[in-house]
Amino acid sequence: MEHCEAKCGTAEQEKALEAVIEASRSTPGCLMHILQEAQGIYGYLPMPVQKKIAEGLGISLSEVYGVVTFYAQFSLKPKGKNRISVCLGTACYVKGSDKILAEVEKELGIKCGECTEDGLFSIDSCRCVGACGLAPVMMIGDEVYGKLTPDKVKGILDSYKEASK
């Protein structure tokens, strides 16, 4: 397991996490909810955060870790400021979304599941955002880009690069 900081982020983040644990601990089956909130606070789920949740709920770290690694949405690694998610659902796939993903990877020089060095972008694939009418689609943050072709990718990514300057 990789090296982790002992502290749980900033004091504010830690306080927010404690509040979430306190508010939900008596609800049956609250672990998933707490992890979702924690990921919202930290952007990912580093080991100290998982430890804190385990202690807060009085369950073992292995149980928490087991749940985190089971679900695709929980991440052990930090994500980019702009999270790109290329849909590889069937409707998008038959319309060539694999070529969109390849173009995004080529343009950013990283592979699916990775984050650019400057932390600006990370790429993931997802299975259907339900916007099949616009296939092939990708999401950047909450924004959906539809009816894509590989040649549209660069312009979209450039607009994000521009915005971050």
Add this chain to the structure above:
Amino acid sequence: MTVKELDAIRAKKQQLIDVRRLVREQAEEMAKHTGYRKQVLVCGGTGCTSSHSKQVIEHLEKTLAECNINDVLVVKTGCFGLCTLGPIMIVYPEGAFYAQMTPEHVETVVRKHLIPGGEIVKELLYQDTVHPDGSITPFAETPFYKKQMRIALRNCGVIAAEDIEEAIAAGDYAAIEKVLTSMTPDDVISEVLASGLRGRGGAGFPTGRKWSFAKASAGDVKYVCCNADEGDPGAFMDRSVLEGDPHCVLEAMTIAGYAIGAHQGYIYVRAEYPIAVERLKIAIAQARQYGLLGKNILGLGFDFDIDIRLGAGAFVCGEETALMTSIEGHRGEPRPRPPFPAVKGLFEKPTILNNVETWANINPIIMKGAKWYSSIGTEKSKGTKVFALGGKINNVGLVEVPMGTTLRDIIYEIGGGIPNGKAFKAAQTGGPSGGCIPADLIDTPIDFDNLVAIGSMMGSGGLIVLDEDSCMVDISKFYLEFTADESCGKCTPCRIGTRRLLDLLTKITEGKGTPEDLDKIEALAQHMKSSSLCALGQSAPNPVLSTLAKFRKEYEDHIYNHHCTAGVCKALLNFSIDKEKCIGCGMCAKNCPASAITRTDYIAPGHKLASFQIDPAKCVKCGVCMGNCKFKAVERK
């Protein structure tokens, strides 16, 4: 809230909704009584939101204010179904159906149509509603809508999705009123049983039977769950119901709670559906506020409440026992059955789980009766089914048709056929658990049993159309990648089986397959079907088996001839340049990422420059040269 107050709300808003449902002349008459000269409905579902319907609404409101128009009601609804033409905007009482709206178009419509005395802007309408003689056809009469029958989607695209009063006026909560005032739990169950309703989530188990098992289970604490973990890629009907008419699900779950003796419900919904989650949260809060959830519903002495649980991206959680394990906060792994959930489900208590679309059918069954419902559909599949049409089809979107409608009607009439004049090859139904239906079975009436008989299944209703450019081996491989990735790993047949099947398919798509591989696939598939713990593993081989049964030649072509007819499997493709057609412009060589293209010394008759050639050893088969050649000199074989 009391029954009387509920009736009062319904009466208050009834006419507003009627304007959207009546034919034009009656609607125009009705509109005079509503206080609104016109109503503009804009789709706020995921599809249209993704094509910027939010900006359309903002611009609409802004322009209306600029023009001092204040007798036009703007309503943000759920999905109209025709997602490919989004953002969609419908103006009532005329029923003018505007498609692919932009802020500029909105401006035009406001200034030319919505102003007093304005007229419909024909050139911005959905063109199927404009007759060649210039008259306007009601959109319900267009090929896309004509053969549809909307039961589950009855209120989607009709009501404001975030307004409980519009939902009530459209008929939601009338069934819970009827149930609590005049029916016993047994009456409810026998009505649902008699309707013949079968679960719309995939397996098609009779809903009434599920409920009667749970009612028969002893215990004070029972649960009602809603499966909104719509994991089948390409299916989005559950999302549309939640976005367009969330109250119909809350009401149906309450009815089931009354029928089986439960007081708590859970909706397990995908976190990938942010709009649906938001609308559900609003709907639950409103229902509690109006006394339609919580203690003493409608003052009639029944308590029921509902909470939301968010999924976190695991396909297996659509399986009922895995879903319950996930609600309990654990890894979403399935449990062996028996005991079935109706006996021992969520938190080890008797539980029923139904899918969103199933819930959406309950209100009409209670209100119009089992006899009416069972008159629709086929002998063993009653009612309607919602399909998410996707892939290589013109009208991508959501359609609801009576069970027994043929695939031909869905694809060619409603779906508008295949784009770019390509040939239909197959329809994939049932997602990763289903199979492919070839062209010669296109006249099969679609219902639960017929689909199984032809080697596919209903699944949740994803219907992906494939054309001649789709390779069936590649499609199987795509689904196996999915199931291998999503297998939870608890049982060996699924964990190892999906991986090995994927390996075999990869081998074939790379041109390294042997004839024995096909036998191995079939043997392995049978083992997986008979010994996997849950439906994920049991059905994971279906895409391979069905394509192998119907498109065996394509597999053999890959194996014996190292050839992929559809031109999809890269390893089997060979690019070459026709030296007679090549004019020697060099666009191919300039853009080749592998520097595999060089000039020859041959000049074709009539051309001035020497032609180019591709070095197969260097070629990475990306196809860039083909896209760049304006003279069609690059060939793919």
